[in-house]
Amino acid sequence: MKRLLAFFILLSLIVSGCNHAEPAVELSTEIAATETPLPPPTATSTPEPTPVPEKNTHYQFEMELDYSRHSAQVTQTINYVNKSNFSLPELMLVVPPRAFLNTYEQTELNGDRLAGFTEDGIRTTIHLNQPLEPGQLTSINISYSLSIPQREGSFGWSQRQLNLNDWHPFIPPLSSEGSWISHDPLFDSANLVVGEYIVNEIADFDLTLRLVEFLPNLLVASGAKAEPLADGMQYSLKKARELSFSISNQFHHEQLDHNGLLIQAYVFQHQRDRAPAMLQIASQAMDLFSEIYGPLNLDQISLVSADFLHNMEMDGLVLISNRVIDFYxxxxxxxxxxxxxxxxxxxxxxxxxxxxxxxEPWLDETLATYSELLFYERYHPELSEWWWDNRIYAHPHSGTVNNSIYDAGSYDNYRASVYLNGAIFMHDLRLTMSDQPFMAALKTYVAENAYQIASKADFLQVFQAANPNVDIPAVFTRYFKD
Ligand SMILES: [Zn+2]
Structure with a gap:
């Protein structure tokens, strides 16, 4: 135990995480699971904007991790607050690890109002012995073991990394009609998951991590702030959508304190000469996006070399494909x-x-893709045309911008429509509105929808208000379907 303590203190370096990557494509290569692809779920609508909740749902975890055996024992408590206006006779629990065969084994599910539960694929319906009224809180306790699958991806392990993203049961958001917003993963013909299917509401997270064995050089990257405990580490992340980790005993770690933001790079040893450039690019990006979209007031952000061929954003952490870093x-x-x-x-x-x-994946992917151009315009303006040619026009770049992951059907179509045609749409919108109202609208959109789940209607309303003299819906009509 002494060694473990020393080890953990040594690792005050510990970091945090977020999700997306591609060698040249941004691809979520989730490998096939236990289930065949399911049909698209029934449509759910996005909730109306609500005031920032005063009290968030809280997730508390105790995790004992066996890095060598790629397994974990977890006890989890969810203190769920009903922030909707609906009386809830039942709660939904989404269990993403159940998308993978023999990965999640539950030994306990309990709660102060639990009358019973039914399980169906990745979803568990918790029946309450009395409805949870608006503003009321209920506690759910779950114990389970994880046998993390060997696979490329943000949930899985390889010979040199273990990634934990979307790894625990959670309660999804409610739509404005009072239905749970929960979708199924979509696997394409190559058995890869197309896009991302999980929708999370803002919550608070606390996790105690203990390791079952001492491993030299093990580093834990996370999106959360870490504090050493007597026998482990404590991670805390407030007002976030998830808590993720990327762990390796082969990381080289470097960090930069950038105006109060701790930027940490975790790369593999042979990539150590790339870390300074990553920290530099990240500091520029965080400066620019804070200026354009508004400050996030984050304490830290982690940049992690991913042992697979795609990139992934998570709360406070990004996974960048190791090949992208290799080719820098x-x-x-x-x-x-x-x-x-x-x-x-x-x-x-x-x-x-x-x-x-x-x-509505365009609301994050289209905007993130267009952010790349804004980055080039600021820091490498001579390469803006290169960005258009290399990033957009060199690839198929058509299709309905507001395709769902199910409409697109394949990763290539998803990318062509949502990412690439999406960037063309944003540029058209900018030219139509003119620069200043467009930039002002981006900032207002973030401010008005912070901590919420935004929809096309929210976006449209803000951009129309920013320049009432132009016909914004006409721009949408050229790229969107109803
Ligand atoms: Zn993305």
Whole structure:
């Protein structure tokens, strides 16, 4: 135990996480699970904007992690606050690890109002012995073990990394009609997951991590702030959508205190000479996006080399494909300079302003892709045209911008429509509105929808108000379907 303590103190370096990557494409390569692809869920609508909740749902975890065996024992308490206007006779619990065979084994599910529960795929319906009224709180206790799958992705392990994203049961948001916003993963013909399907509301997270064995050089990257305990580490993340980790005993760690924001880079040992450039690009991106979209007041952000071929944003952490980092050539004509700002823009469009990533993925992906151009315009204006040619026009770049992940059907179509045609749409919108109202609208959109789950209607309203003299819906009509 002494060794463990020393080890943990040594690792005050510990960091945090977020989600997206691609060698040249941004691809969520989730590998097939236990289930065949399910049909698209019934449409759910996005809730009306509500005031910032005074009290968030709280997730408390005790995790005992066995890095070598890729397993964890977890006890979890959810203190759920009914922030809706609906009386809730039941709660939904989404269990993402159940999308993978033999991964999640539940040994206890209890609660102060629990009358029973039914399980169906990744969803558990908790029946309450009396409805949870608006403003009321209920506690749910869950114990389970995780056998993390060996797979490429943000939930899985490889020989040199273990990634924990979307790893625990959570209660999804409610729509304005009072239905749970919960979708199924979509696997394409190559058995990869298209886009992201999980929708989270803002919550608070606390996790105590203990390791079952001492491993030299083990580093834990996380989106959360870490404090050493007598026998482990305590992670705390407030007003976030999830709590993720990326762990490796082969990381090289470097950090930069940038005007009060701790930026941490976790790369593999052979990439150590890339870390300074990553910290530099990230500091520029965080400065620019704070200026354009408004400050986030984050304490820290982690940039992690992912042992797979895609990129992923998470709360306070981004995973960048190790190949993107390998191919960095100290110029800005490079995927690292494109994709690192993209993933960091998701701290605004995904984390701060949430959206239904399955049904309206353009609200984070289109905006993150366009943020890349804003980055080039500011720091490498001579390469703006290069960005258009290399990032957009060199690839298929058509299709309905507000495709759902189910409409797009494949990752290629999803990318062509939501990301690439999406950037063309944003530029058209900007030229139509003119620069100043467009930039003002971006900032207002973030401010008005912070901590919420925004919809197309929210976006449209803000952009129309920013320039009432132009026909904004006409621009939408050229790129969107109703
Ligand atoms: Zn993205």
């Amino acid at each position: 050539d100290n110029t800005a004509e490079n995927n690292l300079t494109i994709l690192l700002p993209h993933e960091l823009a998701h701290q605004w469009f995904y984390s701060r302003v949430g959206n239904d990533q399955a049904m």
